[in-house]
Amino acid sequence: MDIVSSAIGFLTGTLVPFLVVLTIVVFVHEMGHYLVGRWCGIRVLTFSVGFGPELVGFNDSRGTRWKISAIPLGGYVKFFGDENAASVPDNAEVAAMSEADRARSFPGASLWRRAATVAAGPIANFILAIAIFSVAFGVNGRMIADPVVAEVRAESAAAAAGVAPGDRFLAIDGHPVETFDDVRRYVGVRPDVPIRVTMERAGQPVELSLTPVRTEITDRFGNKMEVGQIGVVTNNETANFRVKTYGPVEAVGQGVQESWFIVTRTFGYIGNIITGREKADQLGGPIRVAQVSGQMATLGVGALIQLAAVLSVSIGLLNLMPVPMLDGGHLVFYALEGIRGRPLGDTTQEWAFRLGLTAVLALMLFATWNDVSSLIG
Structure with a gap:
């Protein structure tokens, strides 16, 4: 049975x-x-x-x-x-x-x-x-948060670089930052790669350099992966979590940006494999796709369609x-x-x-x- x-x-x-x-x-x-x-x-x-x-x-x-x-x-x-x-x-x-x-x-x-x-x-x-x-x-819109630092982890890359609570990310490597998720995404695919950040502190720009630390994380399903982390945390009081809605044209623009992010992340991973910065063990085949499909199905049809x-x-x-x-x-x-x-x-x-x-x-x-x-x- x-x-x-x-x-x-x-x-x-x-x-x-x-x-x-x-x-x-x-x-x-x-x-x-x-x-x-x-x-x-x-x-x-x-x-x-x-x-x-x-x-x-x-x-x-x-x-x-x-x-x-x-x-x-x-x-x-x-x-x-x-x-x-x-x-x-x-x-x-x-x-x-x-x-x-x-x-x-x-x-x-x-x-x-x-x-x-x-x-x-x-x-x-x-x-x-x-x-x-x-x-x-x-x-559905998108949940966004202002790129404002609420906490800096001790002995982290951000702490070593001098990032302080209350700092606001303005740019990373010259790319404008609008949300806290922009920071997470940019940093996550660049472990061990030095980056330049422009912070706003007391109304003035501050230029800092730091290197995201390669960190193994585990998602809700137990899948392990390595990402870059700098050790900054935000919360609702400082970041103002909210759902941003989009009209039809804006939604298409966001769809293009999301698809482009997957493209750049894929090429970045392949490039890191070639240069020896990443291991090739994250390359998955049909078994992993089947496993992830089952996991996404537990979150609902919407999650499964986005996996598609x-x-x-x-x-x-x-x-x-x-x-x-x-x-x-x-x-x-x-x-x-x-x-x-x-x-x-x-x-x-x-x-x-x-x-x-x-x-x-x-x-x-x-x-x-x-x-x-x-x-x-």
Whole structure:
């Protein structure tokens, strides 16, 4: 009975939320490819959510097969003239086509049409994220607090730099500060990186330098992560916590800013891994996404939808990596084609796709290893 209860709990509490979030993000990504491809006059053979054997599907009036496949870790749109789901051109098939068929094939489309069709997937992911965040800010507003220091922790970076209670943050590294959350976000992704802060004290600006301390924190679900902290605390008396509401245009602006924050944070983390400032153990795969989906589901539908927005930005960025097999790799090929005036040779493309597949599989294995290690640990 306990086994059955555990299985039902896993199904409803983790697997279902994970599939809902991932399906939304994948569907929107592939719909971007599909819509722009259709707009460019390219015939679509298959629209699949998931990989592997088909579970259920149907053919529409234009001959496109819409289906849900057994492995729910992605999806693809296969265009006329593609050899496989990765949009590798089937040159033999294209060569045997009539002029009319070649004009409707993906390899036969003009360079800008192919590039637009490929770029549309990641762009759709960014649009989805912006839309979700915009609606959230428009409906719920945002809790904000003035960037005023109520307390400075003893022996902290802020204490060593001379920050005092009552100081107000004006800028960090020249970037204006409007809320206390601006401080937390900027500092959090820069552990061990020296920063300059401009404080207002007794009506006068004060320039200080400090270095956020790398600190391991644990969230409400027990997930551990390392962030930068400087040791300042605020409270309602000094910071005036309040909900700020936004009109439609302002909400969209906030949605763009929130999506951009995820982009910059992601690039910052990758850059810190390359320079050795960060460990790569925070890179998560499908197991971690499923785990977080279940955790967010306990907070309500709104939290789960916002997780979809975060994941949508991440998938958009991942697909823009200049790796063959991914959208970014195709765009690099098209850029080289535009410069050279002709596509890369078949052999070059074949080896590039093989290397790209190897790189993608290696990244997935590494991320899955991190997932399993975090569960065991």
